Amino acid sequence: MTEVDMPTADGSSEARATLHRVFGYDAFRGEQEAIIDHVVAGGDAVVLMPTGGGKSLCYQIPALVRPGTGIVVSPLIALMQDQVDALRALGVRAGFVNSSQDFDERRVVEAEFLAGELDLLYLAPERLRLDSTLDLLSRGKISVFAIDEAHCVSQWGHDFRPDYLALSLLGERWPDVPRIALTATATRATHQEITQRLDMPTARHFEASFDRPNIQYRIVPKADPKKQLLSFLREEHPGDAGIVYCLSRNSVDKTAEFLSGNGIEAVPYHAGLDAGTRARHQARFLREEGLVVVATIAFGMGIDKPDVRFVAHLDLPKSVEGYYQETGRAGRDGLPSTAWMAYGLNDVIQQRKLIQSGEGDEAFRRRAQAHLDAMLALCETAQCRRGQLLNYFGQEPGEAGCGNCDTCLTPPETWDGTVAAQKVLSTVVRLQRERGQKFGAVQIVDILLGKRTGKVIQFDHDQLSVFGIGQELSEAEWRGVVRQLLAQGLLAVEGDYGTLVLTEASGSVLRREREVPLRKEPKRPTSAKAGSSSGRGERKAKTAVPELPESLLPAFEALRAWRAEQAREQGVPAYVIFHDATLREIVTAWPTSVAQLGGISGVGEKKLVTYGEGVIGVLAGLGGTPDDGEAGGGKAAAQGDPAADDWPEMDAEPEPDDWI
Missing domain, CATH: 1.10.10.10 (Winged helix-like DNA-binding domain superfamily/Winged helix DNA-binding domain)
Incomplete structure (x- = not known):
């Protein structure tokens, strides 16, 4: 057991010390501290918190503070390795057991768990159906059970996973181990169903705001969607990483080919591609700067890349939950990002047809119709889109508009x-x-x-x-x-x-x-810039994050280049080294020593030891502190975590060749 694992009489103080030492932050944000204190004390919790809101810390810190190993139940098999790599980079002893490993690899991790040498162990929900897994857990010391993507337990939700229904057994077999169920996407009804199906009647409920103020929501009339998308990317997001969602595989392939043929580096991702191709494209997206993935909803599970600057939809999502989940993959680092969608008459007709011709009984079709109606209301509203989203999830928006969606920036005429x-x-x-x-x-x-x-x-x-x-x-x-x-x-x-x-x-x-x-x-624009409710400059001006002064941009890009080199050498995504938000704070504070670098948000002890000299060397090589920079700099509240807030979804079947 490491020093981080040792509990103290004051769990709250130990939690704050762990936050500082491991994750590099001095203060929690929102209800993080209340959630962590409750779980550290042995209480169950149901947590609703938006993507990028810091959900992972709510179970990672209790796992580090309480004796034993935290068991994280997650459907994100394809990205467990990346999650574990990110934790190990922080000095956290993490491991996973899933079907991607061979027998010897699983045996090593299991031995580490039994020896008390793991802080966190990730398991897929289906693994808990195996007697061998339950026997393994019964022979070790468990600090906390974290049930991630807990909305998957809802049979009426947009991503039901049957294996989640068996997770109520955790409370039955380990009644003294606290459980924390977490999700970023749940209506009131889904929230209640999570509590009932996981058998957590005494759990304390924590609900953070679903608002993502750094994301600008925009919906434009669909004319020639691929050309509209190209203009949007060229005018507002040149060189940025992003995701483009299409409903059919054929649309994915054609759109990726179209973007690549017009100078935008893009790759397709859908269930029709072989597993090796999907894995390569996903790995490229995580590890490369500025790549665009064009995908069906099969893509997105566990995509914790913090610097996704845009999510675009060329087809209408089936539900507000799905839309919120998908757009939430943008701007996890809190920096300005865009949720852009092209929407037209054929979208409505095709979605209605899919519901009528799809499988399922009448109750299922009624539920699907209700989901679609809510999505259409969001598209057609003349009011603030952000307010409409918050209302859908049962939260009251402010009286005034958000000032960062198309209907607020350019109110539509009725x-x-x-x-x-x-x-x-x-x-x-x-x-x-x-x-x-x-x-x-x-x-x-x-x-x-x-x-x-x-x-x-x-x-x-x-x-x-x-x-x-x-x-x-x-x-x-x-x-x-x-x-x-x-x-x-x-x-x-x-x-x-x-x-x-x-x-x-x-x-x-x-x-x-x-x-x-x-x-x-609205009159159809000749370009995305002309037709958008806000150009790139106005879009960023509407957020709380200021632009870097021009004099600091060379240093920022130098640190990004250094980070990319480190990531390539270690075979990990760049964000595992440092987020863009941390690099921005570094160049703004311009530390001249490793000790000063330790005062930057997101620089914990392990990263300070591993990368401190390298960062200071890059800044020193640029010729000293610029006029805009001031040495020093304090730490901010705990930022959005790189935990996965996504999960696999099946392609829509049957799907047409193309209906854009």
């Missing part, structure tokens, strides 16, 4: 779309009642605009009384009307061809009993 809605609904009625026909949005819009297309002439739709009655709006505007009617439940999608039909609510609009307020469709 208009009374009742008459326009009546025209669309009347066209659907005429087709069904007069002709016994059902058509999709394209035909409806062509009829309203009075276009004599081949299909309109073929079916004599130019003879309908509604033909040409909608020429006051453009095609894009009519598509926006149809999209918003679908989002409001005033139209529905039916069949494999996405035909439009009325709903029970449609009649109230046709009878003039209900008004239909609509968002005005």
